[in-house]
Amino acid sequence: MSAELQAFRDGLRQFVAREIAPHVGAWDEAGTFPRELYVRAAEMGLLGIGYPAELGGLGITPQDARLRLIATEEIARAGSGGLMASLFSHNIALPPLLAQASAELQQRVLPDVLSGAKIAALAITEPSGGSDVARLRTTARLAGSNYIVNGEKVFITSGMRADWLTVAVRTGGPGAGGISLLAIPGDTPGLTRSPLQKMGWWASDTALLHFNGCRVPAANLIGAENSGFRAIMENFNGERLMLAVGANAFAQVCLDEALDWARQRQTFGQPLIQHQVIRHKLMDMRMRVQTTRAWIDALIAQQEAGPTTPEWVADLCLLKNQATQTMQHCADQAVQILGGMGFMRGCKSERIYREVKVMMIGGGAEEIMKELAARQLGQC
Numbered sequence: 235m236s237a238e239l240q241a242f243r244d245g246l247r248q249f250v251a252r253e254i255a256p257h258v259g260a261w262d263e264a265g266t267f268p269r270e271l272y273v274r275a276a277e278m279g280l281l282g283i284g285y286p287a288e289l290g291g292l293g294i295t296p297q298d299a300r301l302r303l304i305a306t307e308e309i310a311r312a313g314s315g316g317l318m319a320s321l322f323s324h325n326i327a328l329p330p331l332l333a334q335a336s337a338e339l340q341q342r343v344l345p346d347v348l349s350g351a352k353i354a355a356l357a358i359t360e361p362s363g364g365s366d367v368a369r370l371r372t373t374a375r376l377a378g379s380n381y382i383v384n385g386e387k388v389f390i391t392s393g394m395r396a397d398w399l400t401v402a403v404r405t406g407g408p409g410a411g412g413i414s415l416l417a418i419p420g421d422t423p424g425l426t427r428s429p430l431q432k433m434g435w436w437a438s439d440t441a442l443l444h445f446n447g448c449r450v451p452a453a454n455l456i457g458a459e460n461s462g463f464r465a466i467m468e469n470f471n472g473e474r475l476m477l478a479v480g481a482n483a484f485a486q487v488c489l490d491e492a493l494d495w496a497r498q499r500q501t502f503g504q505p506l507i508q509h510q511v512i513r514h515k516l517m518d519m520r521m522r523v524q525t526t527r528a529w530i531d532a533l534i535a536q537q538e539a540g541p542t543t544p545e546w547v548a549d550l551c552l553l554k555n556q557a558t559q560t561m562q563h564c565a566d567q568a569v570q571i572l573g574g575m576g577f578m579r580g581c582k583s584e585r586i587y588r589e590v591k592v593m594m595i596g597g598g599a600e601e602i603m604k605e606l607a608a609r610q611l612g613q614c
């Protein structure tokens with residue numbers, strides 16, 4: 235790793251140890267974290283990675299994927315997926331704007347979000363289904379210089395607090411060809427939001443959104459009308475790569491916590507780690523984490539060499555499954571090694587155990603990942 239990347243990692247590690255890790259337990263119990271953390275994260279260079287300097291980002295560099303990987307891994311060390319999901323929700327909301335929105339719309343949205351002053355969220359999923367994006371029902375009808383938006387979105391990360399929502403809407407006929415993306419301000423009259431209670435990710439707000447006759451300026455259309463489906467699919471690639479990185483990083487956190495415990499805990503007159511079966515569990519965890527990390531590195535290297543291919547997209551889908559299964563295995567084994575302590579709140583592995591399933595479902599569920607991979611490889 236270059237000295238520059240290592241310095242970025244070292245700085246972040248101290249930031250997370252000082253300003254995040256001591257608080258994640260309380261934030262999880264409170265079901266939220268302070269808004270000011272977005273500003274601190276922006277100051278630390280966490281929010282602007284991969285965004286142009288003229289829009290308030292750190293500038294586009296060849297190292298962006300590595301910087302995002304480091305940012306994700308270091309935030310994960312605090313052991314809270316909910317915090318990570320909300321703090322970085324802009325990374326699923328803004329890329330379509332960056333790729334396709336008018337310069338004027340980009341200037342209205344990106345600088346405030348990248349400085350941490352405003353929060354952005356992505357709203358694709360609807361109560362009638364999330365996997366089959368092409369069938370979404372929320373409508374946007376052009377009336378003069380506004381779209382009138384009606385419909386519902388569900389399970390939206392940062393949905394309660396978002397100042398900007400990147401929303402998938404139907405502007406045309408049925409199917410993938412009738413979908414557009416709109417940037418909708420959070421204070422639009424007719425938009426109501428309700429919080430949802432969850433198995434995990436407690437520090438993250440997750441919302442049900444109702445759009446009831448919301449008037450949205452036509453200038454807030456992202457890209458050409460009815461071209462949204464492709465933008466949504468391309469956006470998923472970035473989300474899935476970071477979900478994979480995050481899942482593997484949480485697996486590592488579980489391994490670290492279990493190893494520490496196994497060294498300290500005495501059973502039958504000796505440290506737990508002296509029992510062969512425990513050592514083997516730890517080595518099985520390490521084997522999976524290291525394998526997954528190597529695959530992540532390989533896919534990032536291919537992306538850097540660009541352009542990406544259908545085979546790369548297929549492998550990315552399978553990598554997401556591999557990483558989330560690694561997280562599931564390691565969370566399960568860590569809780570087992572920690573014994574009763576692993577069941578107690580305040581233990582990172584306990585929280586991560588509760589956060590596994592959302593990683594296996596969100597951003598494209600396991601079954602959908604396999605289907606998409608097979609299609610990309612031309613095998614169905």
Ligand SMILES: Cc1cc2nc3c(=O)[nH]c(=O)nc-3n(C[C@H](O)[C@H](O)[C@H](O)COP(=O)(O)OP(=O)(O)OC[C@H]3O[C@@H](n4cnc5c(N)ncnc54)[C@H](O)[C@@H]3O)c2cc1C
Pocket residue numbers: 355356357358359360362363364365366388389390391392432435440592595596597598599600601602
């Ligand atoms: C905490 C949380 C945060 C989220 N954040 C966001 C967000 O910020 N923005 C957003 O837009 N969405 C968000 N989501 C939604 C998430 O992306 C969806 O839950 C996911 O895409 C699955 O959609 P669904 O829940 O409607 O399941 P469904 O599409 O109803 O699928 C249910 C199950 O059936 C399986 N399945 C579906 N079709 C097939 C098939 N053809 N063959 C085999 N199996 C199939 C799926 O894999 C899944 O296991 C979030 C979800 C959660 C839980």
